[in-house]
Amino acid sequence: MNTSRRRFLQHTLGSSALLSVGLHVPAFLARSARAAGTGTGQRVLVVVQLSGGNDGLNTVVPYADELYAKHREVLRLGADQVLKIQQGLGLHPSMDGLARLLEENRLAIVQGVGYPNPDRSHFRSMDIWHTARPEVVDTRDGWLGRALDTVPAEERRDVAGIHLGPSPLPLALVSQHTSVPSLESLERFRLKTAGGAMATSALAELAQAPRAEQSELLDFIRRSTLNAYASSEQVQEAIGSGTSGAEYPEYALAQRLKTIAQLIDAGLSTRIYYVALDGFDTHANQLEAHAGLLREFSSSVEAFVHDLAARGQLERVLVLAFSEFGRRVAENASAGTDHGTAAPVFLAGGAVRAGLIGEHPSLADLDQEGDVKFHTDFRQVYAELLDRWLGCPSQTVLGREFAHVGAVAS
Amino acid sequence: MLRAGSPTLAEVDPGWAWAPYEPGPNAPWSRDLAAHLYRRAAFGADWATLQRALDEGPAATVDRLLRGGDGADSFYAEARRAVEPLLGAPIEAGHLPAWWLHVMLRTPHPLLEKITLFWHGHFATSSAKVTDPWLMYGQNALLREHALGSFRPLLHGMAKDAAMLIWLDSAVNRKAHPNENFAREVMELFCLGLGQYTEQDIKQAARAFTGWEVRRRRYFFNPYQHDGGEKLVLGVRGPFNGEDVLQILLEQPAAAKFLVGKLYRYLVSETLPAPETLLAPLADGYRQRDYDTSWLVGTILRSNLFFSRLVVRTRVKGPVDLAIGLLRSLEASVNTYALAEDLAPLGQALFAPPNVKGWDGGSEWINSSTLVGRANLVWALVGGADNRYGNRVPLERLAALEGVTEPAAVARRLAELLLGTDPPQAVSVQLAAVAADNSITDQRLRLARLVHAVATLPEYQLA
Structure with a gap:
């Protein structure tokens, strides 16, 4: 154990006696004494959420399809613009970063991903992707939260998952037993105790002192408070490590991924990281906005993958990028697109079976709303990531078996 | 009556729940309850305010909160004068949030701000997309104007509010290609809630809102872009325009239930779900009184349920x-x-x-x-x-x-x-x-x- 880690443990665990009460104490606190530094070698999943409904049709573009040209008079991307993947299909011109990853065999694109009876509400559809329960409205936990809960308490270490971004914790990471912090930035995650403020341990003692009142909500806040103070210190320790010197673009997404690369390289045994890029709800004047978003997405992921490769960490990291739905095939009169259904899902990393997986959904066979039909259930992708990447039985998390899509290299 | 320690409201008698709370030996008026009222209906209270509430009792204190304190009119006149010169600066200058926080901090009528904040979350519109401070301020003023008035003019006002029109793309909702964004959210988030309408209702309603545009920073009806044809919305057929659709939405019993449920969560409890039977008298009353929010808020704040131990500290402070x-x-x-x-x-x-x-x-x-x-x-x-x-x-x-x-x-x-x-x-x-x-x-x-x-x-x- 390194000395800084030991100092943290003495400080946080020793002086405040976090462990002495009946309150549920996160297992990572109890375990980190033994587990310090054991994150090395564990597989990591990094989820990039494209919020708002990414226009899949203008992301992986069937540029030669006459129906595409017909439905997309204004928004059409031509053969001379797209970055060709194979005959008739090309990536959006902004996605040169992902095109390079494809050439390097570090990118898989699963096409036509959706679910039965698609819901076109942002919130409901996002909930469906997050909970992996399309049939019922049950938002108590998410698929990743349930996955974290399958880890036996005595094996949980450090912070099990981290959401990096300004919004609240994504439902996907909500779990019954594992607390996942949501961080705007790592600096925001440092309890300031200069200038005479109360020490962390004193504040923790106040949160922890016994209460007569029985209140689930109060206990939740107490647990969260103790978690917050402890994991705050833990992350500060982890980011003491340096950067690799890799170049990242200035985008917020890129900067978040850069932080994640640092945490991974520092040996933090966090298994799941989550970031989001918002703005894909392009109902009007889509061309320019969408191009900017895809550039941010593509160049940020490319920089991240290359940084991890340089650090020798890429083999144990896999990136999953999804959106809550694609958009309607026919553009609207505002030079935008309305809510649709199936869209491509991206997987990047050192261990993907690179290339296109599944056919581009047919534009000749639309549903009654005028949307493409999905042929691959998103839970098939989840199942494969759970079974073959995170080593977590997918049936436990998803409720039943799903055929894998073959995106993780064997 | 409430059973001690009962974690649900399933057995609470709605008649008792919404009857005015009268302090008695079993439910004495206390500083704790006065502080509870000020946490929910205001932004906390200083010592003098708590003492006055203790002296005057719950009924007079709720009346005072609904009416607003002395000097509210001149305070708001001054607040308006203060904000106007700031509206020419770009949104990034951050004047609007700072101004509103200042108003919340100093207002003699904190309940008005508390409910205005509620409606801001309800009709959530963001300056991330609506970057004109005039329009964002205009919407804020509209929310405040109707915060404790009737939801009907508030809804109609919001549907024609320039910031809202831009926010939900209704400003580019054309006859040939209706844009569904506003039609969907007005049903899902503003009036009815998920499950009370179909995709077809949204498509049809979107046609009724075609031609609603923004010109010179204001709502403008463009008859050339309006689809005047027949629509079928929530089972009613007619050549509806946008106002008609709003009318139809407010005729749905689901509307009052949805709104009452949201205000219940805001004012009473986030952790104790209220059974439909418990909220029914409030929903019925809200509808019968043409969505008079002041009646609804007043009834909730005066009630036995509001002052029962069960609901104290069952919300998380934002x-x-x-x-x-x-x-x-x-x-x-x-x-x-x-x-x-x-x-x-x-x-x-x-x-x-x-x-x-x-x-x-x-x-x-x-x-x-x-x-x-x-x-x-x-x-x-x-x-x-x-x-x-x-x-x-x-x-x-x-x-x-x-x-x-x-x-x-x-x-x-x-x-x-x-x-x-x-x-x-x-x-x-x-x-x-x-x-x-x-x-x-x-x-x-x-x-x-x-x-x-x-x-x-x-x-x-x-x-």
Whole structure:
């Protein structure tokens, strides 16, 4: 154990006696004494959420399809613009970063991903992707939260998952037993105790002192408070490590991924990281906005993958990028697109079976709303990531078996 | 009646629940309940306000909150004069959130701001997309105008509000290609809730809103882009325009239920779901009174259920509640530009809700990052070392502490002021130790540490 880690443990665990009460104490606190530094070698999943409904049709573009040209008079991307993947299909011109990853065999694109009876509400559809329960409205936990809960308490270490971004914790990471912090930035995650403020341990003692009142909500806040103070210190320790010197673009997404690369390289045994890029709800004047978003997405992921490769960490990291739905095939009169259904899902990393997986959904066979039909259930992708990447039985998390899509290299 | 310790409201008699609370031997009026009322219907209270509420009783205090305090008219006239010169600056200047926080901090009518904030979350529109400060301010003024009025003009006003028109793309909703964004959200988020309409209803309603545009920063009806044909919306057929659709929505019994459910959660409890039968009298009454929000809010705030022990501290304070509540309790003014900046990472950027659904509230406010952030914000406000906040909060001159000198008594009084009640025994002991810490010689700093300790308590995060 390194000395800084030991100092943290003495400080946080020793002086405040976090462990002495009946309150549920996160297992990572109890375990980190033994587990310090054991994150090395564990597989990591990094989820990039494209919020708002990414226009899949203008992301992986069937540029030669006459129906595409017909439905997309204004928004059409031509053969001379797209970055060709194979005959008739090309990536959006902004996605040169992902095109390079494809050439390097570090990118898989699963096409036509959706679910039965698609819901076109942002919130409901996002909930469906997050909970992996399309049939019922049950938002108590998410698929990743349930996955974290399958880890036996005595094996949980450090912070099990981290959401990096300004919004609240994504439902996907909500779990019954594992607390996942949501961080705007790592600096925001440092309890300031200069200038005479109360020490962390004193504040923790106040949160922890016994209460007569029985209140689930109060206990939740107490647990969260103790978690917050402890994991705050833990992350500060982890980011003491340096950067690799890799170049990242200035985008917020890129900067978040850069932080994640640092945490991974520092040996933090966090298994799941989550970031989001918002703005894909392009109902009007889509061309320019969408191009900017895809550039941010593509160049940020490319920089991240290359940084991890340089650090020798890429083999144990896999990136999953999804959106809550694609958009309607026919553009609207505002030079935008309305809510649709199936869209491509991206997987990047050192261990993907690179290339296109599944056919581009047919534009000749639309549903009654005028949307493409999905042929691959998103839970098939989840199942494969759970079974073959995170080593977590997918049936436990998803409720039943799903055929894998073959995106993780064997 | 309520059964002691009952975790649900399933067996609560609706007649009793919404009857006015009258203090009695079994349910005495107390500082704790007065503080509860001020946490929910206002942004906390200072010592004098709590004392007055104790003296006057619940009915008079609720009346006062609904009416607003003395000087409200001149305060708002002055607030309007203050904001107008700021509207020419770009949205990034941050004038609007700072202005609104200032209003919340100083207003003699805090309930009005509290409900305006509710409607801001309900009709969540963000300056991330609507970058014209005039329009964002205009919407805020509209929310305030109808906050405690009728929902009907509020809904009609919002449907034609220029910021809303831009926000939900109805401004580019053309006859040939209706844009469904507004039609969907007006049903899902503003009026009915999920499951009360079909995809077809949305498509048809979108046609009715075609031609609603923005010109010269105002709503403009463009008859050339309006689809005047027949539509079928929620089972009714006709050549509807947008107003007709809003009318149809307000005729749905689901509308009052949906709105009452949301206000119940905002004012009464986030953790105790109310059965439909419990909310039915409120929903019926709201509809019968043409969506008179003042009646609804007044009925809730006066009620037995509102003042029952079951619902006290069953909400999580939002960041604005936390900060404005703390400052109002401490009779303090700070630089609200700095405050707006610090509230955003805690999850509540005014004029910039996270999405069209608004703030989820409840446990969504709470995570490791926001809890560390809340602790840091409290210290920034009271520690006296953060220059961004301007003048120091005058802790030495707090009315609550007049004549109180003994450390344990100081700790107890501050807890009464901020929590409304005595903290748990083990916490009281620790707080007294903080108050008596002789290693801190600066008296103000000692008080600041005490406030920091109380305002970071898990109890203080609850409303």
